[in-house]
Amino acid sequence: MCTQDPQTGQYYGSNCGSQGQGTTTDRDTGLSSPCRCEDTNGFNQKPHDPNDYDRVDWGNIFTATAGIVVAAVIFSGCATGTALVGAFACGVVAGAAGSATTSLLNGNDAATVAEDAAKGGLWGGLFGGLGYGASKTAQALRPAAPKLPKDVAVNEVAAKTATTSAWDILMPGGNAIGKAGTDATIREISGGYSDAQAMFNQLSRGGRVVANTSKLTRVELPNGGVVQLRTVMSRSPNTATIDVNIPGLDITKLKYNP
Amino acid sequence: MTGEEVAASVAVAEAISRELDEDFVGLWKLGWHLRRQIPGLPDEKVRSLAGAILQGLRGSAVRVGSLSEESGIFTPWPAEVAIDRAMQAWAALGRDPNIGEIAWLVRER
Numbered sequence: 001m002c003t004q005d006p007q008t009g010q011y012y013g014s015n016c017g018s019q020g021q022g023t024t025t026d027r028d029t030g031l032s033s034p035c036r037c038e039d040t041n042g043f044n045q046k047p048h049d050p051n052d053y054d055r056v057d058w059g060n061i062f063t064a065t066a067g068i069v070v071a072a073v074i075f076s077g078c079a080t081g082t083a084l085v086g087a088f089a090c091g092v093v094a095g096a097a098g099s100a101t102t103s104l105l106n107g108n109d110a111a112t113v114a115e116d117a118a119k120g121g122l123w124g125g126l127f128g129g130l131g132y133g134a135s136k137t138a139q140a141l142r143p144a145a146p147k148l149p150k151d152v153a154v155n156e157v158a159a160k161t162a163t164t165s166a167w168d169i170l171m172p173g174g175n176a177i178g179k180a181g182t183d184a185t186i187r188e189i190s191g192g193y194s195d196a197q198a199m200f201n202q203l204s205r206g207g208r209v210v211a212n213t214s215k216l217t218r219v220e221l222p223n224g225g226v227v228q229l230r231t232v233m234s235r236s237p238n239t240a241t242i243d244v245n246i247p248g249l250d251i252t253k254l255k256y257n258p
Numbered sequence: 259m260t261g262e263e264v265a266a267s268v269a270v271a272e273a274i275s276r277e278l279d280e281d282f283v284g285l286w287k288l289g290w291h292l293r294r295q296i297p298g299l300p301d302e303k304v305r306s307l308a309g310a311i312l313q314g315l316r317g318s319a320v321r322v323g324s325l326s327e328e329s330g331i332f333t334p335w336p337a338e339v340a341i342d343r344a345m346q347a348w349a350a351l352g353r354d355p356n357i358g359e360i361a362w363l364v365r366e367r
Contacts, residue, residue, distance in 0.1 A: 182276035211358060215330040218358055226357045232330040236280060243357045245286065250294070252287060253277075 063105035071098025071124060087132035088125045095124015166225070166246050169202055176251060186253045193231065196240035196256040200229040203242070223247055263307060266295035271311045278320060278365040282332065285322075285344060285361040288312070289354035305348055312341045315363065325362040332364050 075094035099120020103113040170177050170187075178187035189195070204219035204227050211218040216230040225246035231239075242254040259267075270291040277283050288308040293299060299307075312322065316337070322344050323334035335343055344361045351360065 182280065183273045185273075186277065211327055213327045216327055216358075228357045241281065243284065245290065245357050252290060253281075255281075 060106075063102045066105055067098040067100075067102030067120075069098075070101045071095055071120075074098075075124070084132050091127050092121040092125035095127070096121030098124070165205070166203055166221075166244075166249060169199070170244070170249060170251050170254075178254065181253070181255055185250055186255060187251055188255045188257055190258075191256045192238075192258045193240045193256070196229060196242055196254070199254060200227065200242050203227045203244070203246075221246065225249075259307075259310075262296060263303070266292060267307050267311055267314075269295060270307075271314050274311065274363065275315060275318060275320075275365075278315075278363060282325060283363045284355075284357055284359075285348070285363065286355040286357055286359060289348075293354070301353070304354065305345060308348070309341060309345045312344065312363075316341065319366040321364050321366055322361050323364065327358070332362060334364070335361070 071094040074097055075090055096117040097120075100113050100117035103116035108116070176184070176187055178189040180186065181188045189199075200217070200219075204217075204221070207219035207221040207227070209217065210220050210226075211228075215232050216228055218226060218228040220226055223246070226243075227246070228243040230241050230243065236255075236257075238258055240256045242256075244251050244253060270288060273291055274283055274287060277287075285308075288311055289304050292304050292307055312320075321334040321337070322340040323332055325332045334340070340361075347360045348355060355361075
């Protein structure tokens with residue numbers, strides 16, 4: 001039976017239950033016996049010293065941590081990108097090494113270390129295989145990204161960015177900029193040519209100039225959209241107009257009125 | 259022409275006509291408005307509806323022509339061939355015209 005602390009009334013030994021109850025099978029004789037303090041989680045440990053009851057057992061924490069670190073380092077070094085068999089083997093090696101490390105640091109003899117290594121290897125292999133299966137399942141559930149030529153993918157990103165930017169500029173807060181003109185897709189804005197020019201500079205950022213005369217500037221955007229700033233072509237004198245054709249935007253013209 | 263197409267064409271013609279009262283209008287706007295009215299409309303149908311709209315606008319002093327990007331001067335095409343010329347150029351383009359492409363519309367005063 002485990003030793004009972006005379007002051008607290010609690011029992012020592014983590015596997016012995018809160019009242020020291022239970023039985024365990026002796027690894028040497030195969031006989032069942034009352035729960036012993038040294039039987040903890042199936043690993044051999046030195047009997048707990050009742051005098052250390054109220055203290056943190058830094059020795060055991062150190063040996064357990066050392067084993068975990070050894071196993072983690074080995075596993076992380078060999079598990080990446082391996083197949084199921086590789087992941088299992090990697091887990092076996094890591095688990096065995098980690099368990100053997102802990103067992104050695106606990107001062108066990110060679111036979112016990114070997115036995116602990118075997119147990120750790122089995123558990124490590126099991127977790128390695130489970131980890132591989134989980135990663136493959138996650139990959140299967142994740143939507144496959146379309147495989148596009150590099151330049152196409154880059155253009156799509158650029159197009160999305162350009163559209164998002166134009167949307168932010170022309171639909172602040174989700175509402176179309178300015179006030180409706182002859183129809184809702186035409187937006188009238190108070191301002192002169194310099195204001196129109198500033199707006200055009202924002203909308204055409206990242207685009208390619210395809211026409212540039214004293215009367216107009218037209219820019220092709222990466223997303224296929226086109227914006228054009230024109231002056232004298234407008235019937236209304238002293239006004240500047242920006243023609244807009246950007247996919248996804250329900251605005252075709254910005255008319256600046258002084 | 260279905261009822262939906264007729265309604266869409268009328269709505270587009272009205273929008274273009276109002277805009278022509280104060281500004282030049284690019285041919286590209288016909289396709290843009292039609293596709294917005296009826297999403298998924300085949301290219302050929304968009305062109306035929308646009309042609310019908312141009313015919314309708316012709317009766318309200320609307321001219322089809324080119325606009326010089328250097329001088330800003332509008333040059334109307336001969337009325338008897340202007341719409342056919344614009345629609346043939348649209349068909350040859352193989353897609354909807356964009357800003358500045360093919361032709362402009364102007365209402366004569």
